[in-house]
Amino acid sequence: MDKVLVNQLARGCDALAVATDSSTQQRLLAYLELMIKWNRAYNLTAVRDPEQMVTKHLLDSLAIAPYLAGDDLIDVGTGGGLPGVPLSIVFPDRQFHLLDSNGKKTRFLFQVKTALGLDNMVVHQARVEAFDSETPFDAVLSRAFASLEDMVDDCRHLLASGGHFFAMKGAYPGEEIAAVEDRCHLEAVHSVTVPGLQEQRHLVDMTLR
Template identity: 50%
Template sequence: MTDRSALQVQLERGITALGLTLPAEAVPRLLDYLALLERWNATYNLTAIRDPVEMVTRHLLDSLAILPYVQGETLADLGTGPGLPGIPLAIATPGRQVLLVDSNGKKVRFLREAIRALKLEGVRALQSRVEDVEGHFDCITARAFASLADMLAWGGHLLAPGGLWLAMKGKAPDDELVDVSPAFTVRTIHALAVPGLGTAERHLVVLERANT
């Protein structure tokens, strides 16, 4: 086990490098989430990343890097897996209604335990295929679980008018842009600098419903 104080220093430095200011209780709660994920991961294999130091970078800071682009009162995190980026975003900005969606039963069981243990108010976990989810959300996050075209085909109906779709990608998905439905407009593509990630590329594609 990596010393929690060392992980806290790493996390706090990363948050500072991202230019973020989080609530006072956010860092301990993020570390509590990481400890819970590490514990469950030993049995349920929720993520291929097992080193806590790497988890801080690739899970927590990677998720928090998109925080400046999150908007609105409601958020759906599609294909959330063990809660990424949804849980770190919910901890960083409490008060937003967050729906975590995944089709994998063991991951949703973990999500429900994390919501209970971390007392995440306004956060719900739903075991479902994306295309079967109902409702409208001001912001939708999706962390590279499919191509842009497939993401929007499966979950585009969930984006409220004026809402933003935040698609997290590794390399810039230039080859995927031509296949985006004309019902949606690519607003911007941001290159993200995730502290500790080195030369690995991270991009955020921001889409909105086209005015028709």
């Protein structure tokens, strides 16, 4: 395993105050290796450089770890598994459901689950508005939804009473927050610093009214 990537990931996790041992870090990098391998055929990510993938995929996903609540969470529109796969590796005692409508991406995620032995990760192929779960979730996560309004409208049926929406955003999404204030309580907007990334990152935490 590339020592540069190992050191980069270890330093990044320390900076984020996300506790990871060497075994956990190896699994995180094994996930990246699978993504690089499958990306040639499945077009999972436009980021091709492994060091950038550590920053923009692994550390970006793990930056929200200190703010998450709940034991049963769903990552909607997960794509190649971000942030759901890194979070499921770091939090083996929590259950993560990864939902995407793209069959190629869910096939990749099934391979990740099998190869890394992620028993706490469940993969679903469906459109979010059509997906129904017997048990609602403590939290709905999203890294890729177009707007907070879309997230609330399409995912509210998945949220347990008192559950949280956690939306990963770039710049502070003031207009998006205003658009859902009649339906949601804004619990917090966390300004998130991703080691090695100069771009703005925010995590919006909301509950339903």
